[in-house]
Amino acid sequence: MSSDTTHAQGQQHPISIYLWIWGWLFVLSAFSYTVDLLELQGLLRWSLILLFMFLKAGLIVAVFMHMMWERMAIILAILAPPGAILVLIALMALEGDYTFVTRLLYFHNPAALAE
Amino acid sequence: MAEVLPGTPGETPGVRGLVSDWASDQMAFKNVPWGKAMMWIFLLSDTFIFSCFLVSYMTVRMSTLEPWPPVSDVFALHMFGADIPLILIAIMTFILITSSGTMAMAVKFGYEKNKNVTFWLLIVTAILGASFVGMQAFEWTKLISEGVRPWGNPWGAPQFGAAFFMITGFHGTHVTFGVIFLLIIAWKVKRGDLDHERPGFLTGRKGRYEIVETLGLYWHFVDLVWVFIFAFFYLW
């Protein structure tokens, strides 16, 4: 954690850092776009998309939203609660899958017939 | 051994600071103005909103037996004699990121009390935001003309249109509100309200440059959400 913390006058950082991050966001977006252009499929595609997504999100939150210069108190207060969402995501993924499987097993499936 | 680093007097950084901040009186978030604290907590709440939208989208997409429409073709634009997949979305992404950059600099110049530059950066941000909304409107029109409706579409699962219009619509609404506030604040900057600490029309609060940062948080958040929408909706 960097030590040039906040001060009554608010956040002061050299303009170059914003430009750098800006550039990185461009590059990362371009990468994600390339993933689609190259029509990568399967695990590679998902992991790359997620990787670029999290990098971008991290940069925005850390630098543009000044999170990396905030005090630990606020960082944790903001970053901890979304943990609940992770549980929801995990369980809903399982649930969606379960629903899909019962449908596949018992329901007439027009798409499968068409193939 | 914790050495007290230079910085604001009386503030311990890192994890030890975490404890002492929470254990202190008056403020848990040291030197965070009320407005900024409120915005952070609001954004947290908003995160839950968008997460729930995306989780719902994930669930219906995973559950349906119908094929999911071929996203990258659906969002292709016919340009230069070829169908370029997702090109409009890519442009929109670049625009939003750029607006985030200008916003970040507006915050910086705001704290430097550089009225003019701040004003122009805010205006540029607003224009970029507005053009984002415009492109979104164009995209909606295009999809609607191709037969995509909230209740169905020519290629497969009806949830495609439903989730698309709902999520991008909700995000677009956020952008629109952001643009409105950008214009209001830009105008306040221009008029010098923030320099003269003039009380707000409705709230009676004194104007301060901190409000630019608060607004900036909101704007970056809108950009952040787009990152997730881009990944999950358009690329997935």
Added chain:
Amino acid sequence: MAQTTHDQYPLIGPRELEEMELYHPKTWLGKYVFSQDAKVIAIQYSLTAIAIGVVALVLSVIMRLQLGFPNTFSFIDPSNYLQAVTMHGMIMVVYLLTALFLGGFGNYLIPLMVGARDMVFPYVNMLSYWIYLLAVLILVASFFVPGGATGAGWTLYPPQAVSPGTPGIDGGIILMLLSLCVFIVGFTMGGLNYVVTVLQARTRGMTLMRMPLTVWGIFMATVLALLAFPALLVSCIMMLLDRTLGTSFFMPAMQSLGDSTSYNGGSPILWQHLFWFFGHPEVYIVALPAFGIVSDLVATHARKNIFGYRMMVWAILAIGGLSFVVWAHHMYVSGMNPYFGFFFATTTLIIAVPTALKVYNWVLTLWRGNIRLNVPMLFAIGFIFTFINGGLTGLFLGNVTVDVPLSDTYFVVGHFHMVMAVSPILVIFGAIYHWYPKITGRMFNTALAKWHFWITFLGTYAIYYPMHYLGFAGVPRRYYAYGDTAFMSDSVQDVNVAITIAAIVVALGQLLFFYNMARSYFKGEEAGPNPWGATTLEWQTEHTPPRHGNFGEELPIVYRWAYDYGVPGARDDFIPQNVPPDDAHISHDSDRHPEIDPGHDPAGKEHD
């Protein structure tokens, strides 16, 4: 080290503090109607919530009339009945309890108790109330649209909530969903205020670990609300789209009363997950403020410090955190992935641990206390009884295998009324009696209030205790009538009659309360600034009732926690939070509450 850092921290509070003076209203309208004073907003919230609560009370009596005396009242048919159930449940949970605890008590008590002049954003706070009022009006309007209010059950499960065969699918459900959305928007505005006020606008010396538990309870409940309501908002929006635009988020391919529909592929279970992802935190949203308030009532009226303050705070935090990972215990028999049962049964029983801890602490606080059976104390003790009762039945239901036969029976109805309809309601009454002298400056009539207590306490036991028996007998909930069902014995009907009579008595008993409140407002004795001898800041204000701005010229400085009761050697048997150690006539570093780190005590600095 901690000491040094603290000393260097500047004395002045947040910069915005001075601006609190800016918005003193000039007109009558600004003072009483569009007031930005949290205390006035609190009263507005409370009165609105109680008014709509009385509507829900009347609805519950209508339900009971039908259940106790089926085929007697021709104005109750199955659709009216379901509408009554639905609106009763929804109003009670959301529009009464949530609004009253957070909007009412939160607004009144938070700024006073943490020593702030007002909420941090008074203007937004005012908007919050008016939006809440709008939500209530939309809700009320839904009774009068063609087809009437929705009858989908307060859980509004699709597809049934929006399909023919359910009352109120035309206007009723749409207005219900809209009203919820509006409520959430309004609540968010208020909620941000409460949270930021607690975090950022406390007075000098008021550390988090010195806050009264009331504030802790309301604060945590608000945080839960800010994080849980989004799920409801999102699901309401999606259901609105399903209903109005024909999207298929929650709607699978299905038939409807013989007609085919155009829906396809949606997932009804998704609604249930989202609803309960909101719904379970919601039940703690109405429980945590009650926990907090009851802790203060118990400590004040037993003249004893609260047992294990620190533990209480951590328990509140733990309950808050865990409440987000137990939601599907409402869905054991919903047809979800059955393996979830293992996970949720485990988490559900874990969440009972901190709750049980709180119960033990209340009891231990009472233990050998100098108990004064004042009216608020009666209600607090009543709460402990009913809550233990309801909590234990919750454990039955949490254990997935036991839940299977009991789910959707009156056992569940008994559980949640015990734990939600009786316990927090008792606390609300206790709290109103407790703070009434501060809010109005007058004392209520004690005899009437005691009557009110015994009628409500014993009466509600008479209503809900038998419901558990009905549940074991297999009586399903949300049934308009039972017809002749072989496995239910005849006594079921007798029990229902008894419950209905008890419910009518309790409902009428509430008239005592309203009469008492109204009469005492004009005729009650002057109460004085601190009739109960309480330590918290709201009792130390310059004026009673407190004026706009709460405190006098100077904000109080806090030197101690909120529970210095029964202090040996003190002038009175208690020491208010803002009394400096020198004035308390006892040494400041006594061993009463060593868990409070003196290193953070600004008093230490002021006096050396």
Added chain:
Amino acid sequence: MLAPGLFVWNDFVNVPEDAQEVEAIGQQWHWTYRFPGEDGEFGTVDARLLSDDNPFGMDPDDPRGRDDVLVDSNIVRLPVDKPVKLLLRSKDVLHNFTVAQFRVKMDLVPGLVSYLWFTPTRTGEFEVLCEELCGIGHHTMRGKVEVTEVDEFDSWLAEQATYEELVNTPDGDPEAGQQLYAVCSSCHGAQGQGNKNMNAPKLAGQEAWYMRRQLEYYRDGIRGAHEDDTYGQQMAAMVSTLQSDKAMRDVIAYIETFPDEPVASTISGNEQRGRQIYQVCGACHGWDGQGIQAVKAPRQAGMQDWYLVRQLENFKQGIRGSHPDDMYGHQMMQMASILSDEQAVKDVVAYINTLPQNGNSQLAMKRSEEQ
């Protein structure tokens, strides 16, 4: 406390290998059942294929479904001491399959198939209740499970029609029906127009599936067996002329050829109040009183009002609908209890008189399609 619970839950989640699969299908507001037939496998289904002609939503192209046994009734039998895996499917909204004595319950969710399993350990009749709110008929959504010895169960199952058989059932023959109808015409009139003096209701325009069920009920002593049901008893005696399946089909086919003449009102009441009450009735009988086959609710509009009044009174007093096997009648009995007095009955019938006489009954639609 937790651990034993989880072990039992493990048993609940994991179905024994040898469990017999049965499908329980819920809809507003009754139950039907399906057995997998000889191949032991269910055919796939689709809610979009549901119709009056295909009430189970069977996929006609799935060979596994041809031998599925379809039990279009609230009453089902199960063998004692054999584990049963119930697959649960809903055609419309959420329901919940509960037999209190089995100690298990599970929701039926449209758009997926849930399950539960149990082993009935004693013979007898057990009530099935729906315990998930499913609309205004929720409390009347009853069924019955009859647990019998294995051989009794087997012979019962063998009598039930398979999907194949149902598809291939020939249509009724009106010519043959005409002969059979000769007996009926003395009371119901040559054109099925009904005769109040003989206490015989109008038949012309009534729904075929409904007449079929009532004839079976009369035949099996489910209707017209109550000692106070004088006219029902007469009818039950007459039905002895229609013993075979085919005879019933034919006579109904003949009745379907009658012109649906409007009827005269004989009852007056407060239509406004009747309309209020009908807010409940319409959910099943249709807002125009046209009858809805899927809900098993017969047509009311355009039928004779004096007959409706009498039947409502009978339902209220339990003269009709109280036979343990008359599950639909039982449902109506519970619903009729909202008619608190005689005046209410008249009011609601007076309102029914104002409904379009042969507006959109199924028969009328069928005829207009044919033209």
